[in-house]
Amino acid sequence: MRATLRWAHADFRAHRGEALFVVLASAGIIASLLLAGALFGYAANPWQRVFNQSHGAHIWLHTRAGADTAALSRVDGVAALSGPYRTTATTVESRGARVGVTLRAAGATPPETGRPLVTDGSWLTAPDTATGGPGAGNGAVVLEASVARALWAEPGDTVRVTGPDGAPHALEVAGIAEVAEPRYHPGGGPGIGWVLDGTLDEVAHGDTGQSVGLRLSDPDDTDFTVQRAVTLLGADRVAQVTKWQQARDEAGGDDRLLGQMFAVFGLGALLAAALAAAGAVGARVRGQLRDIAVLKAVGFTPGQVTRGFLVQHLAFALLGVTLGTVAIALLGSRIPGRIGEATTVWQDLPGHTALMIGIPCGAVLLIAAATGISAWRAGRVPPVPVARAALPTAAPMTALGRRALGVRVPPALVLGWRAAFPRRGRTLAAVARLALPLVLISVALVAWSTLDQFRTRPAQMGLPAALTVRAGQSAGANDAEQERALAAVQGVAAVHPGAEMAALVPGQTGTITLRGLGTAQHPYPSKVVEGRAAAGPDEAVAGQGLLDLLGVRVGAWVRMTVEGRPQILHVVGRTIEPDSGGRVITTTIDALRERDPELRPDFHALVLREGADPVAVSAALAATAGGSLEVRQTPNPVDRLEPARAVIAALIAVLALIGLIELLTLIGTGVRDRGRDLLALKAIGLTPRQIGSMIVTAAGLTALASAVVGTAVGALLGRWLVDTQGASSGIGAGVAQPPSPAVLATVIVGAVLGAVVAAALPAARAARRRPADSLSETL
Numbered sequence: 001m002r003a004t005l006r007w008a009h010a011d012f013r014a015h016r017g018e019a020l021f022v023v024l025a026s027a028g029i030i031a032s033l034l035l036a037g038a039l040f041g042y043a044a045n046p047w048q049r050v051f052n053q054s055h056g057a058h059i060w061l062h063t064r065a066g067a068d069t070a071a072l073s074r075v076d077g078v079a080a081l082s083g084p085y086r087t088t089a090t091t092v093e094s095r096g097a098r099v100g101v102t103l104r105a106a107g108a109t110p111p112e113t114g115r116p117l118v119t120d121g122s123w124l125t126a127p128d129t130a131t132g133g134p135g136a137g138n139g140a141v142v143l144e145a146s147v148a149r150a151l152w153a154e155p156g157d158t159v160r161v162t163g164p165d166g167a168p169h170a171l172e173v174a175g176i177a178e179v180a181e182p183r184y185h186p187g188g189g190p191g192i193g194w195v196l197d198g199t200l201d202e203v204a205h206g207d208t209g210q211s212v213g214l215r216l217s218d219p220d221d222t223d224f225t226v227q228r229a230v231t232l233l234g235a236d237r238v239a240q241v242t243k244w245q246q247a248r249d250e251a252g253g254d255d256r257l258l259g260q261m262f263a264v265f266g267l268g269a270l271l272a273a274a275l276a277a278a279g280a281v282g283a284r285v286r287g288q289l290r291d292i293a294v295l296k297a298v299g300f301t302p303g304q305v306t307r308g309f310l311v312q313h314l315a316f317a318l319l320g321v322t323l324g325t326v327a328i329a330l331l332g333s334r335i336p337g338r339i340g341e342a343t344t345v346w347q348d349l350p351g352h353t354a355l356m357i358g359i360p361c362g363a364v365l366l367i368a369a370a371t372g373i374s375a376w377r378a379g380r381v382p383p384v385p386v387a388r389a390a391l392p393t394a395a396p397m398t399a400l401g402r403r404a405l406g407v408r409v410p411p412a413l414v415l416g417w418r419a420a421f422p423r424r425g426r427t428l429a430a431v432a433r434l435a436l437p438l439v440l441i442s443v444a445l446v447a448w449s450t451l452d453q454f455r456t457r458p459a460q461m462g463l464p465a466a467l468t469v470r471a472g473q474s475a476g477a478n479d480a481e482q483e484r485a486l487a488a489v490q491g492v493a494a495v496h497p498g499a500e501m502a503a504l505v506p507g508q509t510g511t512i513t514l515r516g517l518g519t520a521q522h523p524y525p526s527k528v529v530e531g532r533a534a535a536g537p538d539e540a541v542a543g544q545g546l547l548d549l550l551g552v553r554v555g556a557w558v559r560m561t562v563e564g565r566p567q568i569l570h571v572v573g574r575t576i577e578p579d580s581g582g583r584v585i586t587t588t589i590d591a592l593r594e595r596d597p598e599l600r601p602d603f604h605a606l607v608l609r610e611g612a613d614p615v616a617v618s619a620a621l622a623a624t625a626g627g628s629l630e631v632r633q634t635p636n637p638v639d640r641l642e643p644a645r646a647v648i649a650a651l652i653a654v655l656a657l658i659g660l661i662e663l664l665t666l667i668g669t670g671v672r673d674r675g676r677d678l679l680a681l682k683a684i685g686l687t688p689r690q691i692g693s694m695i696v697t698a699a700g701l702t703a704l705a706s707a708v709v710g711t712a713v714g715a716l717l718g719r720w721l722v723d724t725q726g727a728s729s730g731i732g733a734g735v736a737q738p739p740s741p742a743v744l745a746t747v748i749v750g751a752v753l754g755a756v757v758a759a760a761l762p763a764a765r766a767a768r769r770r771p772a773d774s775l776s777e778t779l
Contacts, residue, residue, distance in 0.1 A: 005311070019316060025661050026320025026367070027327070030360055032654040034328040035335075037355045038346040047248050049345050050117060051180035057082045057114040057213025058222055059229070060181060062240040067233050069212040075228050077221045082114030082213030086197070088204035089190065092143075093160040094151040095618040098630045100190035101147055103161075104211060105200040114179070114213040116194060119145065121155030121175030124196050139199060140174040146183035147191035148176045152615045152633065163203040171199065182247045185635075209239065219244065271366070272436045272658050302379035309375035310368075317367045321360045329356070419670065419698035420705075430666055430702060435710035437659035438751060442714020443721060444648045444655070445739040445747070450722050451645065453737040454636055461735055462527045462576030463634055465496065465605035466614045469621065470630040479601055486604055489620050491612035496524045497589050497601035503560040503567065505550060512546055513580050514562055516589035517605060525607065526586060529734035530554050531573030534587055537594070540569040545582025545730025547574065558585065567595055574732060579635075582730025605634075659751070660758065667699050667759050688768060695763035696756055703755030707748040715744065 050056070063069065069084040085104040092101045108126035110116055116123075124140055141161070143153055153159055153173050161169045177194070184191030200208070216225055222243055230238050292305055300308075332343035346352055421427045454461045469486060479497065486495045498517040505512055518524030523533060526541055531554040534540050542558070550558060552571065559568045569587055577584050593599050608617060618631045686694075715738045722736035 005308075022313065022316045023320040023323070025665075026317050026363075027324035029658060029661065030321045030324030030363055031328050032657050033359050033363065034325065034356070035332065035343065036651055036654045037359055038328075038332065038343045047180055048349055050178050051244070051248075052349065053345060054115045054117050054178075054180055055080075055113050055215065056180035056244070058216045058219050058244040059214040059226055060242040061212050061214070061229060061233070061238055062087070062242070063210045063212070063233060064237050064239060065208050065210060067210055067237040069210060069233070071232055072212060072214060072229055075214075075225060075232065077217050077225050078214050079217045080113040080215040082111050082215065084210045084212040086200055086204075086208045087211050088164060088200060088208050090164075090193075090203060091162045092147070092151060092193065093162070094153050094157065095615060095622055095631065097151045097618065097632055099147055099150050099184060101143075101161075101184075101193045102190045102211075103141070103193045103195050103200055103203060105197045106142075106194040108196070113215050116142065116144075116177035116179050118142070118175045118177045121173065123177075124174055124194065126196070127198070139171055140195070141171040141199070142175045142177050142194040143173060144181075144184065144192040145176055145178050146185070147193065148173070150184060150191070150632070152618065161203055163205065164207040165205055169203050171195070180244070180247055182242060272440060272655065272662075306375045306379035309379075310371060313371045313375070314364075314368055317364055317371070321364055325356065325360050413697055417697070417701060419694060420701035431706045431709060434659065434662050434666060434702065434706035435713070437655040437662065438707055438710025438747065439714040439717065441652050441655050441659075441747060442711045442739070442744070443718035444651050445743060446715060446718025446722055446736060448645065448648050449737045449739045449743075450735060453735075458634075458636060459525065459607075460527060462578050462731070463636060464525045464527070464607050465634055466608045466612075467606040467618060467621075468603050468632045468634060469606060470603045470632075483604065485624065486606065486621070489617060489624055491608050491617040491620070492606050493609045493612075494522070494525075494607040496522065496605045496607070497603075498524075498605050499589055499592060499599060499602045501562055503562045503585075506559055512549065512560065513584045514560065514567065514592075515584055515586045516592035516599075517586055518588055520588050520590050523588060524586070524605065526573075526575045527734075528573040528575050529732065531571075533573055535572075538568065538570055538587075538591060539572045540585050540587035540591070541573040541575045542571050542585040543575060543577025543580075543582030543730060544727055544732030545577065545580070546585055547571075548730070549583055560585075562595070565595060567592075576726075576732050576734055578731050580730075582732055656754075660754065663699070663703065663755055663758050666702065667695075667755075667762050670698060671695060671762050692760075692763035696759045699755040699759035699763075700752050703751045704748065707751035710751075711744045711747055715739065 061069070061072075063084075065086075067084075069081075072078060073081050083104075085106060087102050087104050090101050090103055092099050106124060108124055110118075110123055121142070124142060141159065143151070143159075148154070151159060153176075155173050155175055157173045158170050159173060161171050163169065179192065181192065182189060195203070214225065214229065216222065222245070226241055226243065230241070295305055296302075328343065333340055333347075335343065454463075458464070458466070471482060483495045483497065486492060496518040498515065500513055500515050502511050503514040517526075520535075520537075523535070526533060528541060531541070540558075547553060550556075552558065554571055554574050557568060557570050559566060561567070569585060569591070571585070575586065577586075589599070589601060606617070608614065614633055618633070621629055621631050719736040719738055723733035726735040727733045
């Protein structure tokens with residue numbers, strides 16, 4: 001063992017440059033993976049991120065006015081209070097949309113506990129320091145992000161607020177904020193807004209309640225603390241209790257969706273990183289075959305050689321992993337932009353410690369396995385160094401190559417092709433290793449393109465109607481007149497009456513949504529991806545979630561119970577259905593009227609003309625109807641996945657770095673393995689420029705083959721993964737959108753250009769070498 005360690009130390013001193021490359025490659029790969037993990041945690045845990053950044057409260061108590069909430073600070077386990085805040089129930093309207101909002105009286109300085117995180121605009125400004133902009137003094141409001149989306153409100157807009165007395169008030173939106181509380185959604189509880197005390201007095205006129213947040217020392221004591229708090233205040237004074245688990249569970253679907261998608265990317269990136277690091281180690285072993293043969297000749301056993309390489313490269317890997325981990329732990333938060341912010345927040349998220357330990361350990365284990373294989377191959381090297389010169393380094397020149405040289409094709413191109421694809425086994429291994437990061441990049445681009453498709457072409461993703469209109473109690477027009485009035489608004493292409501109701505599935509073990517939308521003469525343009533659209537009586541289309549729930553396929557007859565009466569429909573198609581987890585069956589409103597002739601539409605779905613702005617159309621509808629219509633924008637699932645864009649972009653950068661390391665390894669290995677060929681080519685008259693061009697051409701051709709294979713496989717794999725995820729979530733397969741050919745071509749061109757640039761320096765160094773410098777490589 002002592003001789004092995006001495007040889008390892010001497011080898012390190014003799015090849016410091018190669019050892020430094022292995023260490024830095026390992027450190028860079030681990031740092032990239034940890035940054036990717038930080039971004040994954042940042043995007044896949046939106047609620048936890050907001051909770052940690054805002055120093056959120058675990059419990060919110062909504063009480064009647066006059067409750068002594070100050071006593072709650074003395075309850076055991078309560079670390080801090082947020083508030084109490086005076087509150088009042090209001091209705092906020094903007095551009096035809098109407099949302100129930102609980103206004104909270106807040107100060108000009110946001111609180112430390114339960115602090116709203118302003119994402120756009122500014123916080124409220126005290127009247128004595130007002131400058132006239134958004135948030136200046138009384139008359140301003142800060143809206144919670146989900147409320148602002150429902151109202152299409154932005155900083156600087158004016159919204160109409162109706163208080164408990166029915167009097168309207170005009171408030172200017174000062175900013176938009178996020179909080180770790182349940183989000184607003186139509187049909188659910190009210191949203192949240194913040195105003196100054198003076199504004200609340202003007203709106204409420206004394207009709208107020210109270211809200212107070214409790215931050216606990218131990219979140220596991222939430223239920224016990226709620227019992228003590230309610231007992232202390234009096235059950236008759238507590239109107240509602242909101243616990244942190246409710247808000248977390250509400251956002252849990254988004255977390256799981258993002259988490260599953262990023263888990264696939266993360267595992268693939270880890271595998272690509274381990275292969276890149278292992279490739280660097282294997283290349284170094286192949287570069288020392290002459291030294292290994294000498295060791296065998298002086299008496300080293302195969303076991304000693306294997307142990308020597310294994311110990312040496314494991315030490316390099318451990319050193320690189322440690323450097324990368326320490327660098328991210330100490331300096332990651334100082335990186336500018338979203339990456340530094342994600343790293344800072346990630347330190348407080350659940351699973352941070354597990355990932356900080358698991359990613360490096362997993363990488364070390366994979367590198368150790370690959371190193372063990374390379375070390376075992378090193379132990380089998382024969383102790384006859386001259387035997388290397390007797391073995392051909394590449395396949396003989398083919399007839400096609402000789403003919404190409406005969407017709408004056410540039411020698412650099414012909415010899416570069418021969419160097420890039422020497423033997424089938426070695427060529428396939430090199431192309432596969434370099435193609436793996438490109439496969440993952442293409443998968444990420446499929447996810448990106450799918451998100452873009454939801455945003456730019458929602459009709460192709462099951463969202464043909466951009467707006468939903470519901471008539472208020474004051475609307476006196478009949479259905480036909482209302483449809484004509486809606487269709488006359490500029491920008492509206494079609495108006496489809498609709499009604500929704502809950503239905504019980506056979507056996508009454510679950511509830512689904514039965515939707516009547518459109519008429520037989522003017523059917524609703526659902527996106528049918530399997531089967532056909534509903535055309536005849538009692539025909540319907542269904543989402544993937546409903547088919548999975550009932551265990552049926554397209555073509556089946558489905559029986560359900562609606563308000564105690566049976567409804568039987570023939571499922572003739574499957575649609576992309578983003579609502580209600582896909583547990584929706586849609587027919588025409590005419591089919592529902594056969595069961596209930598008195599059925600009237602609950603709403604009207606508006607399909608807009610190409611290029612029409614939903615916000616402008618909504619404002620025109622509100623102006624036309626004089627406030628008697630409630631206009632809502634159709635929820636788009638991509639709104640919940642918006643954080644994924646930054647993570648996908650960062651993942652592409654990480655994979656590009658891993659691919660660059662793999663490319664540098666392949667280029668270095670190729671130059672070293674072809675040392676005798678370069679010597680022979682110089683001897684027969686090739687110029688240094690031709691030698692350099694040959695090396696660059698070989699790198700470019702290898703990258704081209706890998707890029708073509710990687711993008712093709714990645715596009716197919718990405719489409720399958722996205723469709724599988726869509727099917728498991730209930731939306732249904734058929735949502736995947738592959739990148740455009742121009743994007744894939746850009747990836748291929750970028751990979752080739754990167755290979756050419758990366759090969760330029762090794763090619764220049766190889767071209768400058770003299771024949772005498774390469775004589776030792778014949779051994």
